[in-house]
Amino acid sequence: MKNLLKNRPAFLLLITLFSAVFCAWADDSVNPVLRPPKGAQVAIVVFEDLQCPQCRRVAPILEQASKTYKIPLVRHDFPLPMHNWSYQAAVMARYFDSISKGSGNDFRDYIFANQLEINPQNLRSYAEKFASEHKVDFPFVVDPQGKFAAEVNADRDIGRTIKLEHTPTVYVVSSRHPDKPYVEMKDSNQLYVLIDTMMKE
DSSP: OHHHHHSHHHHHHHHHHHHHHHHHHHHHTSOGGGSOOTTOSEEEEEEEOTTOHHHHHHHHHHHHHHHHHTOOEEEEEOOOTTOSSHHHHHHHHHHHHHHOHHHHHHHHHHHHHTGGGOOTTTHHHHHHHHHHHTTOOOOSSSOTTSHHHHHHHHHHHHHHHTTOOSSSEEEEEESSOTTSOEEEESOGGGHHHHHHHHHOO
16 A cells, blocks of 8 residues: 555555446445436336236326437336236236337327226237227237236336335436436426426436
8 A cells, every 4th residue: 555655546446447347336225227228317116916907197297208308218027926816917018018119008098098987807809909999819828828917027026126105206317417317206296396306417
């Protein structure tokens, strides 16, 4: 250490390298799900349950904010165990995602729009109607290899990793604030204020 102090340039270089490594480590400690997708600086991230009444109410607010600010809305599945058809609906949404991401999100919105009438017995008929209206096939066995269920499970595991406690859980995430890259929306009335704040340099 004494030799480093005598050699001031080498000491400063060492401090600079340590700081860079520490900052990189700190940045990597943020779960990737709480960062904007590639090519975006700010995004809205939501974990939702298709059977959740509050998710149904918040969904159009998030979509409108995404359009207003021209920022991505990233939707994750977090079906809750007390809901008796939300998991299967999420698996169906993943099937429609495999056709196109827009188709999957349209299906989620369709399920929200009809949420109050859906039950475990008629969920498939709603999915078949959606498929027919959008001129896509809806197979008798939606997920024969369990691929779509695995995707839903992966989202749910991510939610557990970041210790989600409720749905919807909504974050505004930004690459512009490395010290605070995300903030949770507690009240939908504050969403636009949060986005404005996170969009500032």
